Amino acid sequence: MSESSLKFSPPKRASLRIFLGYAAGVGKTYAMLEEAQKRRAAGVDIVIGYFEPHGRKETIEKTKGLETIPRRKLSYRETVFEEMDTEAILARRPQVCIVDEFAHSNVPGSPRAKRWEDVRLIQDAGIDVLTTMNVQHIESLNDQVWQVTGIRVRETIPDWVVEEADEIVMIDLSPRALLHRLERGVVYAPDKALRALENFFTETNLTALRELALRQAAHQVEDHREAARPSGSAEKILIHLTADPSTAMLIRRGRRVADYLQTECLAVYVAKDPQWTDLTPEERSAIEKHLGFARSLHIETTILTGRDTAKAIADFARERKVTQLFIGRNSKDARRIVDNARDIVVTVAAARRR
Amino acid sequence: MTSAGDRRPSPDELLRRLECQEADERRGRLKIFLGYAPRVGKSIRMFDEGCRRKKRGQDVVVGAVQPRGAEEVAEKIAILEVVGTDVLDIDCILKRKPEVCLVDELAIDNPPGSRHPKRWQDVEELLDNGINVITALNIQYVEEEQDGIERITGKRAAHFVPKSFIRGADEIEVVDVPEEELVKAGAEDSAQRVRLSQMRELALCIAAEVIEGQLQRYMDLHGIRQAWGTQERILVCITPRSNAKAMIESGRRNAERFHGQLLAAYVEQPNVNREDQETLDANLELARKVGAETHILKGANAVDEIIRFAQEHRVTQIFIGHTQRSRWLPLARSAVDNLIEASEGMDVRIFPQVQST
Numbered sequence: 001m002s003e004s005s006l007k008f009s010p011p012k013r014a015s016l017r018i019f020l021g022y023a024a025g026v027g028k029t030y031a032m033l034e035e036a037q038k039r040r041a042a043g044v045d046i047v048i049g050y051f052e053p054h055g056r057k058e059t060i061e062k063t064k065g066l067e068t069i070p071r072r073k074l075s076y077r078e079t080v081f082e083e084m085d086t087e088a089i090l091a092r093r094p095q096v097c098i099v100d101e102f103a104h105s106n107v108p109g110s111p112r113a114k115r116w117e118d119v120r121l122i123q124d125a126g127i128d129v130l131t132t133m134n135v136q137h138i139e140s141l142n143d144q145v146w147q148v149t150g151i152r153v154r155e156t157i158p159d160w161v162v163e164e165a166d167e168i169v170m171i172d173l174s175p176r177a178l179l180h181r182l183e184r185g186v187v188y189a190p191d192k193a194l195r196a197l198e199n200f201f202t203e204t205n206l207t208a209l210r211e212l213a214l215r216q217a218a219h220q221v222e223d224h225r226e227a228a229r230p231s232g233s234a235e236k237i238l239i240h241l242t243a244d245p246s247t248a249m250l251i252r253r254g255r256r257v258a259d260y261l262q263t264e265c266l267a268v269y270v271a272k273d274p275q276w277t278d279l280t281p282e283e284r285s286a287i288e289k290h291l292g293f294a295r296s297l298h299i300e301t302t303i304l305t306g307r308d309t310a311k312a313i314a315d316f317a318r319e320r321k322v323t324q325l326f327i328g329r330n331s332k333d334a335r336r337i338v339d340n341a342r343d344i345v346v347t348v349a350a351a352r353r354r
Numbered sequence: 355m356t357s358a359g360d361r362r363p364s365p366d367e368l369l370r371r372l373e374c375q376e377a378d379e380r381r382g383r384l385k386i387f388l389g390y391a392p393r394v395g396k397s398i399r400m401f402d403e404g405c406r407r408k409k410r411g412q413d414v415v416v417g418a419v420q421p422r423g424a425e426e427v428a429e430k431i432a433i434l435e436v437v438g439t440d441v442l443d444i445d446c447i448l449k450r451k452p453e454v455c456l457v458d459e460l461a462i463d464n465p466p467g468s469r470h471p472k473r474w475q476d477v478e479e480l481l482d483n484g485i486n487v488i489t490a491l492n493i494q495y496v497e498e499e500q501d502g503i504e505r506i507t508g509k510r511a512a513h514f515v516p517k518s519f520i521r522g523a524d525e526i527e528v529v530d531v532p533e534e535e536l537v538k539a540g541a542e543d544s545a546q547r548v549r550l551s552q553m554r555e556l557a558l559c560i561a562a563e564v565i566e567g568q569l570q571r572y573m574d575l576h577g578i579r580q581a582w583g584t585q586e587r588i589l590v591c592i593t594p595r596s597n598a599k600a601m602i603e604s605g606r607r608n609a610e611r612f613h614g615q616l617l618a619a620y621v622e623q624p625n626v627n628r629e630d631q632e633t634l635d636a637n638l639e640l641a642r643k644v645g646a647e648t649h650i651l652k653g654a655n656a657v658d659e660i661i662r663f664a665q666e667h668r669v670t671q672i673f674i675g676h677t678q679r680s681r682w683l684p685l686a687r688s689a690v691d692n693l694i695e696a697s698e699g700m701d702v703r704i705f706p707q708v709q710s711t
Contacts, residue, residue, distance in 0.1 A: 167534070169532060170528055170558060171530075172527045172528040172561070173527060174385070174525035174527055176525055177527075204572060204573065207572065208569060211565045211566055211584040211585070214561050215558070215559075215584065215585070215613055217530065217558050218613055221551055221558065222551075222555050224551070225551040225552070253701070257608075260611045324703075329694065329698070334694070335691060335694075338694075342707065343706050344706065345604070345704065347701050347703045348694050348703075348704070350670070350698065350699050351699065353698070353699065
């Protein structure tokens with residue numbers, strides 16, 4: 001026990017370390033288990049909360065001597081699923097817990113929808129967590145990843161969750177070495193490996209994802225260092241939400257820019273009347289979805305009512321001292337917003353296509 | 355990739371590709387492990403890889419190993435044949451002609467009287483002779499980064515490796531560890547921590563930059579044309595009227611925060627009066643000063659030129675100033691409207707006009 005644990009301070013959220021990679025097989029889990037073994041050797045009480053072996057011999061070898069908390073079985077639609085047993089981990093109360101695959105979505109019926117929510121609970125109990133994830137699971141990169149690889153990643157983690165990690169470690173491997181591993185059957189069983197090689201694991205895909213991962217890691221190293229100092233940024237970003245499907249892209253882009261510039265981020269929807277009577281049921285649910293999505297990314301949302309959308313946005317922006325507006329290019333009001341907010345920087349966000 | 359193959363390569367291009375490939379086949383392959391400080395574990399990773407290759411049947415030798423190496427290294431290389439010690443004996447290796455040669459500490463200067471003054475030049479010769487080389491390098495010794503490194507650490511390296519050598523590597527890998535692990539236990543030195551963090555960020559960025567270059571080369575080689583980039587590239591459009599100072603400053607800050615590239619362009623206009631020309635020159639100078647790559651474009655239609663330039667340079671954000679909307683023709687399309695319409699895959703950021711004009 002260290003000296004600090006003898007002080008009677010209120011429980012603080014324990015630390016989180018993310019092993020960041022860009023594809024399956026780069027060695028994230030291996031590196032995490034290596035770290036776990038190092039800590040165990042130093043006398044730390046460490047357990048495996050969740051580990052995905054994928055049949056990889058060398059990785060499984062690294063779990064030797066580490067205590068594993070049995071998974072919890074859940075049935076859903078007559079199939080039995082195994083999930084991390086967070087309650088059992090909390091009851092066991094180790095100093096450090098290993099949790100593989102941070103971006104995992106739990107099976108419906110689990111106490112929490114996302115594994116990252118389980119991880120926060122574990123941290124809240126004062127247990128440090130080591131976890132793994134790939135860069136393509138970061139919410140704000142979703143469109144870029146889709147554009148690069150053609151794959152819409154469904155299991156995403158809000159950026160703020162990743163940015164709250166105390167440490168991020170880039171697990172780097174050259175695509176060539178990764179492709180060799182895949183060919184040798186180290187990563188996947190042969191039939192799955194072949195499919196993976198044809199689809200996702202192309203050299204351009206891997207190289208582009210790897211670059212994204214390196215830049216993400218660099219950003220977080222910088223952010224972490226700068227967090228100690230006041231940011232001094234007086235900027236504020238406002239995103240204009242509409243029912244258009246491209247709004248999700250706009251939200252991600254605005255959020256990402258706000259994060260990089262370390263600024264506050266708001267979002268607004270302008271309704272024609274308080275009952276939203278001008279909207280079809282589809283539009284209504286799209287707006288609700290976009291508002292919810294923005295909130296999940298820690299964006300403060302406001303609903304305004306006004307006949308003149310462009311004017312309502314410009315007035316709200318001035319009132320809240322917004323310095324930058326983010327609007328979609330599909331918005332029929334785009335041109336009028338640009339015109340009405342001539343004293344504010346307006347960004348018409350890209351529409352990414354493939 | 356959907357956009358692959360949408361461009362037919364010219365005969366010249368095909369020939370160039372073929373030559374590249376042939377040269378590639380004869381030359382040994384170079385792999386560099388990059389670290390941001392001593393003790394991050396570059397050498398261990400390099401020797402690990404050497405051992406794995408040896409076990410898989412490759413003919414691997416150690417060409418150079420640092421004498422102050424940790425016990426861990428000694429243990430690792432026990433199964434490997436060592437040709438040379440802390441001094442790389444190039445003739446000996448060329449005579450031995452292994453498949454793979456491990457070279458620790460790439461940035462070392464050879465003793466006087468050696469064939470090449472620098473170790474990386476030895477490596478170059480090994481590669482030319484068809485020997486694959488795996489090596490380890492601390493980014494502190496990258497020649498072109500010395501100004502930045504001096505700002506971080508307060509000193510410049512005494513010997514270097516040119517960045518072109520790293521760019522030319524077939525593979526690079528970053529060896530990354532949290533800086534906390536390098537700070538000696540008990541020695542709570544926050545200045546050291548900041549330095550390590552800055553060097554770490556620099557290493558990750560250099561790696562990303564090298565990889566971006568490789569991606570570009572790979573795409574050129576395979577005739578893949580891609581508009582997207584993983585790096586943010588900001589283009590500031592400069593006119594005599596626009597609030598260039600605010601745009602350039604914002605561009606600089608964005609480029610810095612995104613670890614991106616800053617470009618500035620001006621489309622030549624006829625009949626620019628002297629005063630405007632002076633403003634323009636001053637703005638371009640300001641852009642250069644903050645590190646932007648500046649370009650002067652020619653063409654009758656400014657919007658077309660900007661879009662073409664932006665696409666060629668894989669720009670992700672275009673910064674422009676508001677045009678003055680005519681009081682008499684408020685519905686007439688402005689250049690800004692046209693630019694927004696034509697720039698689908700890019701963000702367009704529109705800045706307020708200067709108050710005085």
